[in-house]
Amino acid sequence: MLENSRKEIALSVRGIKKSFGGVEVLHGIDLDATSGRVLALLGENGAGKSTLVKIISGDYEPDSGEISVANQTFSKLTPITAGNLGIRMIYQEINDAGTLSVAENIFLGRLISKKGFVQWRQMRREAQRILNDLEVDIDPNALMSSLRVGERQVIEIARALSDKAAILVLDEPTAALSGDEVDTLFEFIDRLRDKGTAMIYITHRLDELRRVADDVVVLRDGNLALSSSDARNIDRSILIEAMVGSKIDEFGRPKMNLIPANAEPLIELRDAASAGSFEDANLVILPGEVVALYGKVGSGISEVAEAAFGVQKITAGELFINGGPPARSPRNAIGLGVGLLPADRKREGAFLGLSSGMNLVAPFWSGVLGGTFWANGKKERTSFEKWRTALRIRVSESGADKAISFLSGGNQQKVLLARWLNAGSKVLVLLEPTRGVDVGARQEIYAVIRQLADEGVGILISTSDYEEVVQVADRAVVMSAGKITSNLDYHEVSVVALTDASGG
Amino acid sequence: MNTMDEGTVPAVRDEVSVASTLGLSRPPRRQLPETLALVMVLGALILLFTLTSPVFFTTNNMLNMLTSIAVIGIMAVPGTILLVAGQVDLSVASAAAMCGMVTATLAQSMALGSAVAIGLAVGLLVGVINGFFVTVVGVNSLIVTLGGLATFFGIGQLIGDGQTVLIRDFGYIGTARPFLNIPMPVIIFGITLIAGFIVLKYTVYGRQVYAIGANPVAARLVGIPSRRVIFVAFILSGLAASVAGLILVSQLGAASPNNARGYELLVVTAIVLGGASLNGGRGTIIGTFLGLMIIQVLSTGLTLLNVQSFWQSIATGILLIIAVSFDRLRERLSPS
Numbered sequence: 001m002l003e004n005s006r007k008e009i010a011l012s013v014r015g016i017k018k019s020f021g022g023v024e025v026l027h028g029i030d031l032d033a034t035s036g037r038v039l040a041l042l043g044e045n046g047a048g049k050s051t052l053v054k055i056i057s058g059d060y061e062p063d064s065g066e067i068s069v070a071n072q073t074f075s076k077l078t079p080i081t082a083g084n085l086g087i088r089m090i091y092q093e094i095n096d097a098g099t100l101s102v103a104e105n106i107f108l109g110r111l112i113s114k115k116g117f118v119q120w121r122q123m124r125r126e127a128q129r130i131l132n133d134l135e136v137d138i139d140p141n142a143l144m145s146s147l148r149v150g151e152r153q154v155i156e157i158a159r160a161l162s163d164k165a166a167i168l169v170l171d172e173p174t175a176a177l178s179g180d181e182v183d184t185l186f187e188f189i190d191r192l193r194d195k196g197t198a199m200i201y202i203t204h205r206l207d208e209l210r211r212v213a214d215d216v217v218v219l220r221d222g223n224l225a226l227s228s229s230d231a232r233n234i235d236r237s238i239l240i241e242a243m244v245g246s247k248i249d250e251f252g253r254p255k256m257n258l259i260p261a262n263a264e265p266l267i268e269l270r271d272a273a274s275a276g277s278f279e280d281a282n283l284v285i286l287p288g289e290v291v292a293l294y295g296k297v298g299s300g301i302s303e304v305a306e307a308a309f310g311v312q313k314i315t316a317g318e319l320f321i322n323g324g325p326p327a328r329s330p331r332n333a334i335g336l337g338v339g340l341l342p343a344d345r346k347r348e349g350a351f352l353g354l355s356s357g358m359n360l361v362a363p364f365w366s367g368v369l370g371g372t373f374w375a376n377g378k379k380e381r382t383s384f385e386k387w388r389t390a391l392r393i394r395v396s397e398s399g400a401d402k403a404i405s406f407l408s409g410g411n412q413q414k415v416l417l418a419r420w421l422n423a424g425s426k427v428l429v430l431l432e433p434t435r436g437v438d439v440g441a442r443q444e445i446y447a448v449i450r451q452l453a454d455e456g457v458g459i460l461i462s463t464s465d466y467e468e469v470v471q472v473a474d475r476a477v478v479m480s481a482g483k484i485t486s487n488l489d490y491h492e493v494s495v496v497a498l499t500d501a502s503g504g
Numbered sequence: 505m506n507t508m509d510e511g512t513v514p515a516v517r518d519e520v521s522v523a524s525t526l527g528l529s530r531p532p533r534r535q536l537p538e539t540l541a542l543v544m545v546l547g548a549l550i551l552l553f554t555l556t557s558p559v560f561f562t563t564n565n566m567l568n569m570l571t572s573i574a575v576i577g578i579m580a581v582p583g584t585i586l587l588v589a590g591q592v593d594l595s596v597a598s599a600a601a602m603c604g605m606v607t608a609t610l611a612q613s614m615a616l617g618s619a620v621a622i623g624l625a626v627g628l629l630v631g632v633i634n635g636f637f638v639t640v641v642g643v644n645s646l647i648v649t650l651g652g653l654a655t656f657f658g659i660g661q662l663i664g665d666g667q668t669v670l671i672r673d674f675g676y677i678g679t680a681r682p683f684l685n686i687p688m689p690v691i692i693f694g695i696t697l698i699a700g701f702i703v704l705k706y707t708v709y710g711r712q713v714y715a716i717g718a719n720p721v722a723a724r725l726v727g728i729p730s731r732r733v734i735f736v737a738f739i740l741s742g743l744a745a746s747v748a749g750l751i752l753v754s755q756l757g758a759a760s761p762n763n764a765r766g767y768e769l770l771v772v773t774a775i776v777l778g779g780a781s782l783n784g785g786r787g788t789i790i791g792t793f794l795g796l797m798i799i800q801v802l803s804t805g806l807t808l809l810n811v812q813s814f815w816q817s818i819a820t821g822i823l824l825i826i827a828v829s830f831d832r833l834r835e836r837l838s839p840s
Contacts, residue, residue, distance in 0.1 A: 311725070331727040342725055349725070351718040353785045358711060365711050366727025375711045419726070 009068075010035045010198035011056070011087070011167050016065035018051055025051055026222045028065065032215075033167055033198040038189060040213035040231055041202045044243055044466075047219040049202050053169055056200070057089050058082035069167070086166030090173055094152050098145035103127035105144050106159045130162045135191055150181025154188055161197070168192065169200045174208065186212050205296070206239055218242040236500075244466075244495050254450050256490050257474055259286050264323055266427045266458035267308045267338075272317035277303035278482040281317070285427065285458040290449060292473035292493075293462040295502050300482040302343060305429045305462035309333045309340040321427070335368035336427075339420025341413075343431035343462075349416045350404050356393075356415050357384040357400035363423040387418035392444055410441025417448065428452065428459045434468060446472045466498040478502050539779065541830065542794040545823075549798065553805035560808055567687060573800040574689035575600075575748045575764065577793070580771045581700035582740035584792045587775050588704065589734055590717040590784025591638065591645040593741045595652030597767035599630040600749030601760070602660040607750060608669040608759035616674060620750060627746020630656065631739035638738065639731035653768065660761035668760040671753060678754025689751045696744065701789040709733065717784025773820065774799055777827050798823065 011033040018026040026048050033039045043049045054060040056067065058077035067074050069085045077085075096105050103124045104111065112123040127140035136154055144152065153173055160168060170189075174182045189212055192199065201213060209216060213231035217224065218239060226242035228234050263286040273279035278300035285291050295301040306312040307319060310327030319326040327333030330340065342348035351359055357380030363369060384400035387393065391414045395407055404412055413433065420428055430449070434442040449472055453459055463469060469476050476493050478486040478501035486501035554561040579596045586593050607623030630652065637648040663669075680688045704710040712733045715723045723730050748767075753759045778795030780787025802823065803816045 309725075329727075330725050331729065334727040340725055342722075347719075348721045351715050351722055351785075353718045354714060358714075362711075362715060362722075362726040362728075365708050365715060367708075367729065368727055371708060373707055373709075375706055375708045377706075 008035055009033070010070070011200075012068040013052075013056065014066050014068070016052065016055060016067075017063045018055060018060060019063055024222065026055075026062075029219070029222075029224055031217055031224075031227075033200050034215065035166075035198045036193055036196045037214040038193060038199045038201050038212055039215040039217060040209050041200055041217050041219065042206075042209075042239065042243060043219035043225075047243070048222040049219055050171075051222075052219065053089070053171065053200070053202060056082070056169060057087060088160035088165040088168050090153070090157055090160060090168065090170045094149070094156055096144050096152055096156060098143070100144055101140065102131075102138055102142050102144060102147070102155055103140035105155055106130060106140070106162055108159060126162075130158055134158055134161070134188065136188070148181060150184045153181075153185060157188065157192075161192075165197065167198045167200070169202070171202045173201075174203070174205070182208075206236055209234075209239070220245050240496060240499050244499060253470060253490075253493070254290070254446075254472060254474070257288050257290075257453055259288050263287050265320065266322060267460060268318075268320040268323075269304070269307070270318040270320075272304075272307065272314050272319050274303055274307060274312050275315045277312060278479070279316070281484055283460075283477055283484070285460050287426070287456045287458045288453050289474045290453045290459045290461065290472055292469040292476040293460060293479065294464070294466065294469045294476050294498055295479035296464055299464075299479040299502065301462040301464070301479050302431050304479070305431055305460055306340070308427070308429050308460060309338055311340070331366055331368055334363055334366055334423070334425075337425050338427045338429060339363070339423060339425030341416055341420070341428070341430040341433055343435065345409065345412055345416065345436070350412055352405040353403055355380070355401050356395065356404045356407065357381050359404045359415050360384050360387060360419055360422055363419055369423055383422050384415075387415075387422060390421075391418055391448055393418070408438070408441075410437040410445075413437050413445065414441070414448075417445065421448075421452070426457060428457055430459065430461045432463055432465070433461060434465070466495050469493060469498055470495060539788070539791050539794055542778065542791060542798065542827075545827075546794055546798050546801065549801045549805060553801065553808065557805065557808040560805060565804065567685075567690065569797075569800045569804050570690045570693065571687045572804070573796045574687075574693035575751055576767055576770050576774065577693045577796050578689075578696045578748045578751070579741070579744050579767065580774050580792050580796060581696045581789060582737060582744045583771045584700065584775050584778070584780060584787050584789055585704060585710075585713055585737045586645070586734075586741055587772075587780045587782070588717045588784060588787040589713045589737055590720065591734055591737065592772065592782075593634060593649045593738065594646065594768045594772070595630065595634060595649040595656055596741060596745040596748070596771060597764040598653045598656035598660065599627060599742060599745040600752065600767070601763040601765070602630075602656040602663070602749070603627050603746035604749035604753040604759035604763050605660045605663040605669060605761060608671040608674075608753055609663050611671050611674065612669075623750055624743065624746045627742045627744075627749070628739060629742070630745060631742025634742065635735035635738035639735045657761060657765075664759070664761060666761065668758045670758045672757075674754050675757065676754065678751050678756075689755070692747065692751065696747075697789060697793060704789055709736070713737065714785060717781075717786070719785070770799065773824050777824055779831065 009032050013029060013031040016026055016029045017024060029052055041049055051060060055062050056077070058079040058081060061076045067077055069087070074081070097108060106127045107123055112119045112126065124140050131138055131140060136158065138147065138151055138155065144155070147155065157168070173185060189199065210232050215229045216231035216234060218226040220243060225245060226239070265284045265286055267283070267285040269281045269283040272281045281304055283304065293301045293305055303312045307314055308321065310329045310333040314326065321327055321336050321338060327336055327338060346352065351362065360383055361380050381400040388395065388399060393411050393414045395402065395411060404415060407415065434445055437445065449459055461468070461473060470493055473493060474490055476488040476498060477484055478488065478498060480502050488497055550561070559565055579600065583593060583596065603623045603626045606626050607619045610619035610622055634648055634652055637643045638645045677688050677692070682688065683691065704713065712728050715728055716730045716733060720730065749764065752763045774795035775787060775792050776782065777798060778787065778791030778793070780791065799820055802819050806816045806819065
C-alpha cells in the first residue's frame with residue numbers, strides 16, 4: 001500500500017480515437033504510465049503504436065478521448081505542451097551531432113550561454129553532474145562519434161532527462177544496438193526506474209519484456225488486445241496471440257512447389273559469417289522455390305541476402321552461387337544471373353529522374369549481359385510494354401518514356417522487379433519486396449513471385465513482414481541477432497511459428 | 505506512421521493511377537521541354553538586341569559570337585557529361601593554358617605536328633590524373649580539380665618562365681575558314697557538340713552517365729561500372745581542354761599561362777544555366793548550348809550597346825541565379 005501511494009500515475013490516456021482519411025486506426029485506447037515503472041507497448045507493424053505515441057507527444061491530435069498528465073486533463077497536446085509537461089521521446093534513429101562533444105550534445109539547442117558566448121566550463125560541469133546523476137561513466141569532453149551506439153543512445157536519453165523529463169517514451173531503442181549495448185541500456189533504464197521516471201517502452205521483441213518491463217499493453221488493429229501489470233510473468237503464447245489475433249488463419253498459403261530431387265542449389269551458404277552482421281549461416285536455395293529469410297530489422301536477414309549479390313562480404317565460411325565461387329560485386333552477381341531488389345526503393349532501387357523504360361533495362365547498361373555501344377530506345381519501350389502488360393503496371397500510354405517518379409510505389413516496385421525478369425535472372429534476391437506497397441499491388445507481386453518459381457527461378461526473400469512469409473514462401477529461415485534460429489518447412493510456416501522463432 | 509500510410513496512401517494512389525490510365529492527369533514536369541524557358545530567354549535577348557543594334561542580327565556577328573564561345577563550348581561538352589554524372593572539372597581552363605604552353609614551347613625545337621600531338625597527350629594525361637584521384641583514390645572531384653586548377657596553372661608558368669611564348673605558322677585551327685566561310689573553331693565546336701549530344705542521348709555510355717548521376721547506389725546495384733564511366737568522362741574533359749588550349753594559341757599566335765584564365769567558371773555557369781543539376785542526373789547538351797549562347801548574346805549585345813564590360817559580368821551572374829532559382833521553384837512545385 002505504501003508503495004502504491006508513492007508510485008502514482010504519471011500519464012493517463014482514456015478513450016483515444018484517431019482516424020486518417022476516414023479510416024479509424026485507433027478505436028478508443030486506455031493506458032496508464034506509472035512513475036517508477038516501465039510500461040511495455042507491444043504490437044505488430046500497423047497496430048497503432050506509433051499513432052498512439054505521436055498523440056502522447058503532441059504530434060497528432062486525437063479525434064476524441066483525453067490525456068491526463070500531473071492532474072491536468074487535456075483533449076489534445078501540442079509538442080510544446082507535451083514538452084512542458086515533461087514528456088520526452090527517444091526515437092530509434094539516433095539524431096546526434098557526431099562532430100561535437102558529449103556535453104554539447106546534452107545541451108544541444110540550448111547551450112548554456114551568457115551574452116551570446118557559450119559558457120564552456122559551466123556547461124561541462126553541468127553535463128558531468130547529469131552524467132554522474134545517471135551513474136554513466138562517459139567523459140563529457142569526448143567526441144560523440146567516438147562513443148559506441150549504445151552509449152550514444154544513453155546520451156540521447158540524458159539529453160531528454162537533463163531538462164526534467166517526467167515521462168520518457170522509448171521507441172524501439174534496442175533496434176540498432178548490439179548485445180552488451182542492450183545490457184547497458186537496460187541497466188540505465190533500471191536506474192531511471194529507481195529514480196521514479198515513468199517510461200513507455202515500445203518494442204516488438206518479447207524477450208525484452210521479461211528483462212525490462214513492469215506493465216504491458218498490447219495493441220492490435222487499433223484496439224487494446226491485452227493489458228497487464230505483471231509483464232514479467234505473463235505467458236509468451238498469450239502475448240503472441242494478443243499481438244497477431246485472428247490473423248493467424250487469415251492468409252492462404254501458396255501451392256507447394258515440387259522440387260526435383262537432383263536440383264542443384266543456386267545459392268548455398270555453409271557456416272557463412274560476415275563480421276558484425278551474421279554468423280553460422282547455412283542456407284540453400286534451389287531452382288523453383290521461394291525461401292523467406294524472416295527476422296526483425298537488424299537481425300541480419302538483409303545482410304545474408306545481400307551477401308548473395310556480392311554487396312556484403314563473407315568473412316568466414318563459404319558461399320556458392322550456382323555451385324561456383326560467389327559474386328565479388330553486384331556487377332559480378334548480375335553476370336552470374338542473380339538479380340537484387342533492394343529494400344529502399346528510392347535510395348537504392350529507382351533512378352527517379354529517368355524514364356520507366358530506362359529503369360527497366362538498366363541492368364543491360366552494366367555490360368555484363370552482352371553490352372552494346374548504342375542505347376536502344378525502342379527496346380526500352382518494347383520491353384516496358386511487355387512487362388507492363390505481364391505485371392499489370394498501371395501507367396498511361398506514354399508510360400515507358402515518363403519518369404518513373406510518376407508511378408505509385410507499387411508500380412515502381414513492379415518496374416524494379418521486371419528489371420530482373422527482363423534480364424533473365426535465374427536467382428532473385430528480394431529485400432522487403434512489398435514495403436510501402438498497397439494491398440492490391442502486393443498480391444500481384446506475390447503472384448509474379450510464385451509464377452517465377454513455377455518457371456524454375458530460385459527466389460530468396462528477406463522480409464520482416466510475417467504475412468508476406470506466410471503468403472508467398474515455400475519455406476522460411478528465421479533469424480534473430482545475426483543467427484539462424486529456426487528452419488521452417490512448408491507445413492511449419494505459420495504466423496505463430498514465425499513470431500515465436502524471431503524472438504517475438 | 506505505418507498506420508497512417510495504410511490508412512490514406514492507397515486511396516490516393518488508386519486515384520492517381522486511375523486518372524493517369526484514363527489520361528486525365530497530366531504531369532507538369534517533362535511534358536514541356538525543359539529547354540523551353542531557355543529558348544524563350546535566348547529569343548527575347550536576341551530580339552531585344554536586334555531591335556536596339558543594327559549590327560547584331562547579321563551573319564558576321566553570329567559567326568563572331570559562335571567563335572567567341574567555341575573555346576568555352578568545347579570544354580563545356582564533356583563538362584556537361586561530368587556534371588550529369590555528378591562530377592565537376594574545374595581544372596579545364598588551367599589545363600588548356602598548360603597544353604598551349606607545352607605545344608608552343610616544343611614547337612620551337614621540333615616539328616609542329618609532334619608538338620601538337622604532345623600537347624593533346626598532355627590533355628589526356630590531365631584527364632587520367634583527375635580521373636585517377638576521383639575514381640581510384642576516391643577524392644571529391646571538386647577538390648581534385650581545384651587542386652588541378654592551381655597545379656596546371658603553375659606548371660604553365662613554369663614552362664615559359666611566366667612569359668608568353670610565340671608560335672609560328674599555327675593559325676589554321678584558330679583562324680582558318682575552310683568551309684562556307686565558317687571559322688575552324690566553330691566547326692570543331694559544332695563537331696564536339698554533335699558528338700556530345702549523340703553520346704549522352706543515344707549511347708549506353710550516356711545512359712550510364714545519367715544513371716550514376718541520378719542514383720549512384722542504384723547504379724552500382726544494376727552493375728554499372730561507375731568508376732570506369734567517370735574516368736572516361738575525365739579523360740574526355742582533359743582532351744577537350746587541350747583542344748581548346750590549342751585553338752586559343754592558334755588564335756593569338758602565342759601561348760600564355762594566363763590563356764583561358766577563369767574560363768572554368770564560365771563553363772560551369774553555362775552548363776548549370778542549361779539546366780544541369782549540381783547533384784547530377786540532369787542536364788543536356790542542347791541545354792548547355794543554349795546556356796553558352798545566352799551568356800554570349802548577353803555579352804555581345806551589351807557591348808554593342810556600349811554598356812561597360814563590368815555590367816556584362818553582373819548581368820551574367822544575376823541571370824544564372826534567377827535561372828537556377830526558377831528551376832528549384834519548378835521542381836518544388838511539381839510532384840516527385
